[in-house]
Amino acid sequence: MPGLLEGRGITVRFGGLTALKGVDFGVAPGEVLSVIGPNGAGKTTLFNVITGRVRPTEGSVMFRGEAIHRLPPFRVARLGIVRTFQKTEVFASLPLMDGVAAGALARDDPDPSARAREALETVGLLGKAALTAGQLSYGDQRLLELAQALAVAPAVLLLDEPASGMNHQESAHIVRLIGELRDKGLAVILVEHNMHVVMTISDRVMVINYGEKIAEGSPAAVRGDPRVIEAYLGRQQGSDADPR
Secondary structure, three states: OOOOEEEEEEEEEEOOEEEEEEEEEEEOOOOEEEEEOOOOOOHHHHHHHHOOOOOOOEEEEEEOOEEOOOOOHHHHHHHOEEEOOOOOOOOOOOEHHHHHHHHHHOOOOOOHHHHHHHHHHHHOOHHHOOOEHHHOOHHHHHHHHHHHHHOOOOOEEEEEOOOOOOOHHHHHHHHHHHHHHHHOOOEEEEEOOOHHHHHHHOOEEEEEEOOEEEEEEOHHHHHOOHHHHHHOHHHHOOOOOOOO
16 A cells, blocks of 8 residues: 555544544555545545544555644644645635745745745636636636645645536636646545546546445456445536546
């Protein structure tokens, strides 16, 4: 299993509800791991465990060989594990440059403005740096949130439905960006319902259903797995599940 970030036997219980049950995962530098499954399968809970927002009832999360599952979120972020959210979170009243620079400050960057410029250029928003986040379109706000995460100089980037609500052109831009970040050595964990995005960009796909991992492998192997078709992909007939 890849050694940069690993989860071992992660179980999360909320009272009588088991949100995750014995989930193992791992991601390496320069790899995209996609996590898919029906709504309520436990994907967001997994992200919350990795980033310190939820402590697992059982199991552990290891980053570079050290346990991090009891650390608070700000310390996890300082280590270089950063996420975006399904519902975009940006500083609506701030100029883009200031909002992104705040991310750089989280890692005590000696030149947060330079880091912010670099992040905005990476996502294609440098030309709009003087605007406030609230003046951006929805698609650009999604890109801005990604820039905020990149300004932290992450080693692991967790993306929660980055293509949600985007048109085909915007989704294609996201796929290109993720590919460029992977090529630079970033480890990416992606939660996404757009199967074209998942099957295009993923190195591996992990499938969760009712809190349990039911499959993991290459996109082609997972797409043809009868358990995955029954639990998830079969429900997406007529949608964008077929990447062809």
